[in-house]
Amino acid sequence: MKKFYLGCLLILFVFNVNAQNYKYGKVSKKEVAATSYEKDSSANAAVLYREQHIYYDYSKAEGFQVIEEVFERVKIYNKEGFDWATRNIDYYVSGNNKESISSLKGETYNIENGKLTSVKLDKDAIFEEEVNKYRERIKFTMPAVKAGSVIEFKYIRTSPFITSIDDIPLQYTIPIKNLDFQIAIPEYYTFNTHFNPRSTLRYDLTSHTGRSSYNISSVSRSGGYVQKSNATVQKLEFSKTIYEINQEEIPALKSEPYIDYLRNYAGFLKMELVFIKYPNSNIENYALTWENVAEKIQSHPEFGDQLEKSRYFEDDLDAVLVGKSGVEDKISAILEFVKSKVKWNDYLGYYTDEGVKEAYKEGSGNSADINLMLTAMLKYAGLDANPVLISTKSNGIPVFPTRNGFNYVVASVKYNNKTTLIDATDKNALPNILPEHAQNWLGRLVRTDGSSELIELMNLGVSETKKILKIKFEDALSINGSFTQIASGYSAKEFRDEHENMSEENLIKELEEGKGNIEILDVKLKNDDSNYAEVTEIFNFKLKNGVEKISDNVYIKPMFFMAQSTNPFKADERKLPIFFKYPSTESKTVYMQIPDNYKVESLPESKMFDLNEGQGSYKFIILQSGNFIKVTSELKMNNIVYTPDDYQNLKRFYDGMVALNSEAIVLTKI
Structure with missing residues (x-):
């Protein structure tokens, strides 16, 4: 019997030695010494x-x-993980009601000279800032974070907003x-309760019941000149439902090419309040339809009432609208007027800040001030x-009807049975x-x-990009050429966004990147500051090593530096949907003159193929006329969202483009 008890004690001792202690302040030397995560070395x-x-x-x-109550312990493996040492805690304000953060403390653990050391988070390193009228941070x-550190912190948030989790x-x-x-x-x-339906993970949510009780003290006084105090204690007791998730080894949410917003696919739990029923009172229903949500927002003074105000702008706007009779002319004039008058x-x-x-x-x-004014x-x-x-995108896609499902507002105009945003x-x-x-x-x-x-x-319309390359061969097969790009729609907006305030030096660096031994000359931009016209980029260039010469043969990639040379979809499988930002058409045209003393030995084959029966298409056509060659490609992406089931078709579609762009024009010496 003694041996039995001794064995049990030994098992308990071994278990306690190996069990991880997740109480605050109980970081182990083993955790700090770890150099990588066992389940994911990346x-x-x-x-x-x-x-x-x-x-x-x-x-x-x-x-x-x-x-x-929140407590977190984080291991930092390398300097790329340092961002996890900086944290934001947001809390909400509405009128006189305000959440509060208390009992915030943190500590960083390192190994110094073989010993476990720690540095506490100093109060002077904690900052408060206003995010907007309804949110503070x-x-x-x-402190003292370096590769290998373990950090931990904890805090308590107290909220008067009992209907919102x-x-x-x-x-x-x-x-x-x-x-x-x-x-x-x-x-x-x-x-x-709702889990994020766009997440690929599944969680085990368990529930059980419990009870809570509170003693509520009150004092009553009675009498005239001589008062008596009577203390009473009432007991508030109620049942509660306790939901729990205890899960191990939750994998990282990893980015993939062409997604809309990564965190939309993270695992999370939403709590939707359906109704409140206090003792001896009627049920208060909180379950909403999207129509209910829209109606409640419309009736709010910081939304609906703002649309009725006009006296403050009437005189100014009347002047702007002089001579504007068509719908599109009025929309453009008012849009540009608001842009010039109020900055975001x-x-x-979707509620105004100051009105x-x-x-x-x-x-x-804020966005509501501006776009409700525009409306x-x-x-x-x-x-x-x-x-x-x-x-x-950062707010996600609402799972169920709630006012928190929206966080932004734009204007719309309906005419000719179409809605313009x-x-x-x-x-x-x-x-x-x-x-x-x-x-x-979708919006509402x-x-x-x-x-x-x-x-x-x-899906608000197709955006187009046209690229034209003119090639002239000089001595020793060096190349002089010109490049023109014309962009419209979203493609033009992206160009303007990315190149606003960019210096010519940085623009040239950007243009030279990935184009080999090239010298960019005479860069010109047209309509880069005129939103209602196509934006045009033009430059000349000198390109060395633009062809490959083997013996008497010359090998030329037909699209030169415009080629689709790699497939962005390299993984064997896909977990997340594929998103293209907008429907698009991209055409590329190359004009070249065959260099002196050479003739065409062979040309790549012209081909056309579709993606998913018209959701996309690619066309590659090469023609020779005398001493000239013309190469044309056109990529159309008519659909912008593809499911993981479409991934293999999309991958093969891009493989086909890369293969065609990689085939060489072969010239031979005469």
């Missing part, structure tokens, strides 16, 4: 432990409040070794204009050319009577 950092516990607390003075960077993060772009999540919901609140302060929102009148006066405002002006001009609510926050935006962050699936057009309809945000 990880620059890893969350060793994340604990998030949420519960409702009650006090007589405040009533119910939502308490969130605490920001801190952990933020999304629960269940996956990061680095691995999570251990996740401990728990939320306790009092019986008075009924929530639905980079704050998102449209104040934004007009001050010349600055009001379009209405004033006699157009059928209404705001369109949007969830930006307009955004005045971006200087290079045009009608139906929205900023990239606003191109996120809201009318003044509260009715609404879905609006397509992504």
Whole structure:
């Protein structure tokens, strides 16, 4: 029997020695000494432990409040993981109600001279900033971080907003070794739970019931000159539903080429409040339809009322509209007027911050200030204009109807049975050319009577790019040539966005990159600052080593530096959908004269092929006429979203393009 007990004690001792201690301050030397993550050697950092516990607390003075306790321990493997040592904690403000962050502390652990050392997060390294009217932020960077460090921090968030639970993060772009999540919901609140349907991960959400009780003290006084105090204690007791997720080895969310917004595919849990039922009271329904959401937003004074104000701009706008009679002329004139009058302060929102009148006066405002003002002006001009609510890419795609599902607003005008979308926050935006962050699936057009309809945000028209290359061979087969690029639609907007304020020196560096031994000369831009025209880029160049000479043969890649030389889809399989930003057509044309004393030995074969029965197409045509060769290619991408099931077809489509662009024109010496 003694041997049996001794064996049990030995097992317990071994278990305790090897068990990981995830209490704050109990970082082990082994954790700090680790040089890579066992399950993913490519990880620059890893969350060793994340604990998030949420519960409702009650006090007589405040009533119910939502308490969130967060603790995280993170391993930094190399300098590329240093970003994980800087953290933001956002908290919300609405009128006199405000969340608060308390008990924030952190520590960084390293090994110095063979000993485990730690440095605490100093209060002076914790900063507060205002994000917008409704959101503030605490920001801190952990001290003494270097490759190999382990950091940990914890804090408590107290929220008076009992009907709203933020999304629960269940996956990061680095691995999570251990996740401990728990939320306790009092019986008075009924929530639905939703996992992100776009995530490829599955989580085991368990639930059980428990009970909570609070003693509520009160004092009553009675009597005249001589008062008596009577203290009473009431007991508040209720049941609660406790949801838990305890999961190990959650893989990192990894980026892939051509996606819309990576975090849209992260694992997370959403809590949707359905109704509240307090004792001896009626049910308060919170479940909404999208029509309900639109109606509530429309009725808010910082949304609907802003559309009715016009006196502050009438005189100015009347002058702008002089001579403008057509719908498109009015839209363009008003859009450019708002752009020139009010600048975006980079704050998102569908409610105004200071109101449209104040934004007009001050010349600055958030997205709602600007685009609700734009909508009001379009209405004033006699157009059928209404705001369109949007969830930006960083805000994700709403899983269920909620006002938090939107965080942005643009204007719209309906004419000729079509809806044109307009955004005045971006200087290079045009009608139906929205900023990239606003191109996120569907928006909801809201009318003044509260009715609404879905609006397509992504497929707003084809953008075109034309590239023309003229090649002339000189002595020793060096090349002089000229290049012209003409872009329209979103392609032109992207060019303007990327090259705004770029110096000529940096532009030339950009043009020379990846083009071999080339010298760029005489760069000219046309209409780069005129949004309503095609933008044109022209340059001359001298290119050495543009061909390959073997014995008496010369081998020429027909597209030169315009070639599609690599396939962006290299992986064997795909987990995430493939997104192209917009429907596009890209044409490339090469004109070349065969050099003296050479003739054509062989030309690549002209070919055409489709992707998924017309969702895309590629055309490659090569023609010889006497001493001249003309090569033309055209890539059309008519569809912008492809599922992982389409991946192999898309990969083969690009493989075909690369193969055609790699085949050589062969010249031989006469």
